[in-house]
Amino acid sequence: MEIEIKIRLPSEEDTTKLEQVFGGTPFVSENQDNFFFEGVHKELIKSQLVFRIRVIEMSGREPVAIAALKGNAVLIDGIAKVEEEEEVINIDIARRIIEDPNLIPQAAESHRLLKKIVERIPCNDGYIHLGRFKNVRHKYHWQDYVVEVDRTTYPHGTAYEVEIESTDPEKAKERL
Template sequence: MHIVQCVTYFHLSPLPLHLRTHPRTMEVEVKLRLPTAEAHQRVADLLAANHKVSHLQENVFFDGVNGELSSKKTVLRLRFYGADAHRCVVAVKGKAVIVDGISRVSEEEEEVADAATAHSCLADPQRLFILDSSLINRVAKEFQVQSFACLGGFRNVRNVFHWKDLVLELDETQYPFGTSYEIECETSDAEHARSVLEDFLHQNGIPFSYSTTSKFATFRSGKLPEIP
């Protein structure tokens, strides 16, 4: 799979409003950064018996050519799954607020019926016209976007574990400028989940720090955050 690095422009026309959309929610996650590949592997080894699934993800982001989305602290993302990009999910997210390793961000998602056509938009963004995405259509209308810019993106290898009462996502994120490692846990009780994870990492001598930026913010900065 090829990650788009250049900025490409296209015009969006109205689309049919019939695909299934997940209502906008507030996503709350614990985000703990691991400093090295060795720390990441150590976590994977300790949780191996609880492994459920692995995902190869390709994330590509868009803004309006005049910054219509970014000026409102909003981002549009296409996420593809698998080496063959057999599944695609569109997401619209607000700006993540991360405090003490707990991230809160508004999010709305929609499954794309034709993942192959969606992936072809990386080479020919004007094919977004035929995606039949009510979410993209609504974003264009609400933010008065006449043309979009492709911002590029990054890959993420995500291993999912069901451990205790938590669903853990162990990420290896491959940016154009380096690789970072992180544990994420979406939860309704972030303080409890963070405490459980911190105890687990401390007991096993695994170094970590609180994540301070979202993956998208890291991508846009062009460099990995400094490790405390």
């Protein structure tokens, strides 16, 4: 179970000000490209599941891809709780799936999480792209937390958000 505080920020200016409070220079900066997949007949959504492949690029490193299955998400007063499972996926396989989602069952033969998805929710008529967004994530050490500040680009504009994962989200939210 992933538990995190999620707070929307109103603007780039407010986001930059908050980053200055955290020290100004992130210890990690990631460019993320997020791809969402679904069965042709919306099988995953009907089961309240989300399947994503995230490609992460960081300066001076090879790109990394992570497959994620999320379900039963609840967001109350800025505290998000979601069942989440993540697993690294070979970048070349991830890119092939991004190009052709119908390769998911074939890739599942050698990937534990993909196999779980295919077995749990069969999408017998195939898979489709559900959507995509890009994100720049800056990570900061602040007090006892790792704080993630996101700038997420959608076709309609940019959203700003700060996230902190915590086993005691009320305490983390109060400190933030």
